[in-house]
Amino acid sequence: MSVEQPTTPLRVRSVGSSLERVDAVAKVTGRARYAVEHGEPAGVRDPLHLWLVQSTVARGAVTAVDAAAALAHPGVVAVIDHTNAPRLADTDNAELAILQDPTVHFRGQIVALVLAETPESAREGAALVELSYDVEDHEAELREDTATHRPDAVNPNQETDTDEGDVDAALAAAPVVVAHTYRTAMEHNNPLEPHATLAWWEETDGRVLLSMFDSTQGVHGVAQTLAPMLGLETDQVRVQAPYVGGGFGSKGEAHAHVMAAALAARTTEGRPVKLAVTRQQMFALTGYRTETISHFRLGAAEDGRLSAIEHRVQEQTSAVREFAEQTASPTRMMYAADNRRTSHRLAVLDVAVPSWMRAPGEMPGMFAHEVAMDELAQACGLDPIELRLRNEPDVDPETGRPFDNRRLAECLRRGADRFGWSSRPAEAGARTDGDWWVGTGVAASTYPAAKIPGNAARVRSLGDGRYAVAIGSVDIGTGARTVLTQIAADALEVGAEDIDLAIADTRLPPASVAGGSSGTSSWGSAIVAAAQRFRADHGDHPDPGVETTASAAQDPAAEQFAFHSFGAVFAETRVHRWTGEIRVPRLYGCYSVGRVINPTTGLSQFRGGLVMGLSAALFEESWRDPRFGHVVTQDLATYHIASHADVLDVDAEWLEESDEIFTPMGSRGIGEIGIVGTAAAVANAAFHATGVRVRSTPITADRFLGAG
Ligand code: MOS
Secondary structure (H helix, E strand, O other), X not given: OOEEEOOOOOOOOOOOOOOOOOOHHHHHOOOOOOXXXXXXXXXXXXXXXXXXXXXXXXXXEEEEEEOHHHHOOOOEEEEEEOOOOOOOOOOOOOOOOOOXXXXXXXXXXXXXXXXXXXXXXXXXXXXXXXXXXXXXXXXXXXXXXXOOEOOOOXXXXXXOOEEEOOHHHHHHHOOEEEEEEEEEOOEOOOOOOOOEEEEEEXXXXXXXXXXXXXXXXXXXXXXXXXXXXXXXXXXXXXXXXXXXOOOOOOOOOOOHHHHHHHHHHHOOOOOOEEEEOOHHHHHHHOOOEOOEEEEEEEEEOOOOOEEEEEEEEEEEEEOOOOOOOOOOOHHHOOOOOOXXXXXXXXXXXXXXXXXXXOOOOHHHHHHHHHHHHHHHHHHHOOOHHHHHXXXXXXXXXXXXXXXXXXXXXXXXXXXXXXXXXHHOOOOOOOOEEXXXXXXXXXXXXXXXXXXXXXXXXXXXXXXOOEEEEEOOOOOOOOOHHHHHHHHHHHHHOOOHHHEEEEOOEOOOOOOOOOOOOOHHHHHHHHHHHHHHHHHHHHOOOOOOOOEEXXXXXXXXXXXXXXXXXXXXXXXXXXXXXXOOOEEEEEEEEEEEOEOOOOHHHHHHHHHHHHHHHHHHHHOOOOOEEOOOOEEOOOOOOOOOOOOHHHOOEEEEEEOOOXXXXXXXXXXXXXXXXXXXXXXXXXHHHHHHHHXXXXXXXXXXXXXXXXXX
């Protein structure tokens, strides 16, 4: 039983300190088990291994499956395809409804499964399955002239279009207009641990139970997605994810491979099935960031004050399932202007389903917006920081509500001070160091603060001042296990060592996904609620075994405000005069995010976001071959990410503050803001170095050849 409990602000002792990661030793000694590593101690006996067979055509239908050679291969136990796969009770989620019919929606789709005694024989068997297809024409390229439609909503559930005032009239009257098209590349998430699922079915007392270890950002979400499709109640699917090696959004929702493991395991009479998705398969199956095309128009007075902001977005989705990235959403709240218009249009392609990748929407949208602002500063002859200060809104332009804590101006000023902005020459191309042009650039950053309802936590007395605290949330490597221990310790007014925290299991109280920078706010608020309710019910000296489960009641005052975090990112960029090589020797962000719960793990989130933004700025680009419909850069040799040699001086700071209107911990969420604006800061610095304006990512060396 769970009750709703109003919370009071936490008296912080452990929160705010750099408690060492509570799972550090388990991780560095290899005792921490990731999804496919579970064995006998976790009830996994005698597993079979699963290999995915993927479509080699982009659109059409499977006409025949010849499994004879595969089945004759040593070790192969079964080949499962649309003719013999278990039937699903619900196929509305067409991405996950695999092997139910012969239709092929995209190249790389799962069209058969091979089960074998070893991973090697499963893989060899998969290569021996012969498929025939009826092939249809496909479309796999996003161009400015690709036909688009207007989606009903954009992720997660926002308005598709907004229109206030008269943008066209304001632009016609504006003395200064910046109108350009910006593009961001398709990117693939590439967490360190590839996607993986271990599944087995049992029957006890006539009731079936599907158990899984899945590399996921949210165990409850996986169970809620799979259960109805499999004709089960949610509590008939148990999902655990004790350790997860990153996700960046690609493990935020179950993708088709999770269903593949569940379906295959249904056929093995209880033998567990292990599926380790390969790095190459991740480029076809497990989500990616859509490429975006942003048509921007800014109208301003000569002093830089904006009168009109227009952001029209073209992006792509998939025929099999719609995902609409919210690329223009930050444009709706970032700067003041009386006339404002945003829109999103989607091209439906015969490709895999795009999904979440760290700051979906904000990351590509703010690349466009913040490069456009740099262009406006240049057009007005203004310092780019001064331009932003002149366009600070009094209230949230989107909702009309006051911001509960908007400190962008302080982030810009303090960041400028720390970075050494004042020595910057006003002109582009003014500074060289040998054969290198040297420039600096700035961009603003923002991310909405979100708390997801429905979270609950359980507190149980263990006696002697120790407590078991439980919530089904997942630590994907962020440090959630550590910061939730700190929050629980402060909420119960004991030391962190007195907390025995259990997470990442659907048998524990419900927790929302580790996504949208909402995890710590959502789960932490539930833990504080449960602890405060526990103390109210059981006092300071509870009997061992007494327990309370509670969720945080929504504070009605919260309805009055707009909650967003802010930051300012500064980059120094060097571009080689003869080769165009681009380097980023310094990258620095200053953030306002509420209270940082653990400065060590927090700094890792900011640095990681900055590095990922640097990587997007300079390297990351998935190349889809429109003739065949698949991503050809499907490994880390051809899909480039920033490596150690590319990551030089990357640092972050934050303003000391506590946002107790938003959460009892005073925190707002930090997972995504570090990537927002970062690519724009690098592009703006590259312009300042060279005078060459790059309006798309990645910013490659060829853009600068012949410059100067
Ligand atoms: Mo994050 S892309 O919301 O997992």
